[in-house]
Amino acid sequence: MKSSGSLVQCVPNFSEGIDTVVLQHIASSIEECNVHLIDWSADKDHNRSVFTYIGAPEAVLAASLSASRVASREIDMRNHHGVHPRLGALDVLPFVPLLNIDLEECAVIAHKAGELIAGELDIPAFFYDAASSDGRSLPQVRKGAFIDFSPDRGPEQPHVKSGAVAIGARGPLIAFNVNIIGGSLNFAKEIATHVRKKYAGRVRALGLYLKSRGVYQVSMNVIEPSQVTLVEIVEFIKGFSDVLETELIGVMPGFAAFASLQKSLECTQLKPGQVLLENWNISKFPD
Numbered sequence: 362m363k364s365s366g367s368l369v370q371c372v373p374n375f376s377e378g379i380d381t382v383v384l385q386h387i388a389s390s391i392e393e394c395n396v397h398l399i400d401w402s403a404d405k406d407h408n409r410s411v412f413t414y415i416g417a418p419e420a421v422l423a424a425s426l427s428a429s430r431v432a433s434r435e436i437d438m439r440n441h442h443g444v445h446p447r448l449g450a451l452d453v454l455p456f457v458p459l460l461n462i463d464l465e466e467c468a469v470i471a472h473k474a475g476e477l478i479a480g481e482l483d484i485p486a487f488f489y490d491a492a493s494s495d496g497r498s499l500p501q502v503r504k505g506a507f508i509d510f511s512p513d514r515g516p517e518q519p520h521v522k523s524g525a526v527a528i529g530a531r532g533p534l535i536a537f538n539v540n541i542i543g544g545s546l547n548f549a550k551e552i553a554t555h556v557r558k559k560y561a562g563r564v565r566a567l568g569l570y571l572k573s574r575g576v577y578q579v580s581m582n583v584i585e586p587s588q589v590t591l592v593e594i595v596e597f598i599k600g601f602s603d604v605l606e607t608e609l610i611g612v613m614p615g616f617a618a619f620a621s622l623q624k625s626l627e628c629t630q631l632k633p634g635q636v637l638l639e640n641w642n643i644s645k646f647p648d
Contacts (some may be wrong), residue, residue: 408443449524
């Protein structure tokens with residue numbers, strides 16, 4: 362794996378959003394591996410948590426394996442309930458190139474992670490996006506796993522406790538939720554359908570009900586953040602429903618934040634250098 366001067370982002374999703382002890386164990390296992398844990402959040406209705414860390418390739422791989430061990434030990438999919446689709450305890454493990462590394466090299470990291478997770482934990486691994494041989498997407502993995510195709514690594518059947526994991530190499534993605542006022546589950550699903558049609562190939566969307574908050578949600582992955590801003594998406598949804606609030610899950614790339622700020626302020630002359638990115642101190646991350 363490429364290492365010197367390289368920086369990789371990893372955004373694992375775990376099928377646990379309620380047990381704070383388990384979540385803290387996952388966070389600690391990541392922080393012990395010489396990476397920078399930027400953010401993590403959990404949602405009890407989704408029963409899901411999202412962690413974001415960055416570092417050198419070897420350190421990111423080590424953190425991912427460490428967290429996968431915790432998830433395998435402490436999350437039991439036989440007792441899992443949540444509104445979000447999922448394959449396993451460690452549900453999704455994407456590697457994203459940030460600095461001096463490309464998608465092909467991140468795919469190598471993804472393959473290594475799949476081999477180690479399958480070999481050590483006996484958990485089937487499916488590759489997606491740039492890590493897959495056919496370019497299959499994450500939704501295609503969710504739909505076809507164990508039915509249309511076999512795991513890329515590991516046993517042919519889901520692990521009885523931990524299920525399976527989807528491991529990918531991809532570009533920047535924004536996980537973004539819009540909670541609407543009133544409505545129904547069918548209405549939220551209808552809005553999600555409109556979003557998918559409007560931003561075909563750029564935004565994935567689901568309509569969900571958050572029981573603990575009593576609100577309906579359009580839950581999205583903006584997979585082409587350079588082509589559509591979050592402001593545009595919110596304004597589009599407002600054409601169907603009043604919006605209660607929005608949620609950014611994990612982190613968003615700086616260029617997407619800049620574009621949304623520029624658009625929301627109608628500040629066409631805003632320059633990137635006018636926005637300080639205090640969080641991006643590359644000197645923090647040793648090779």
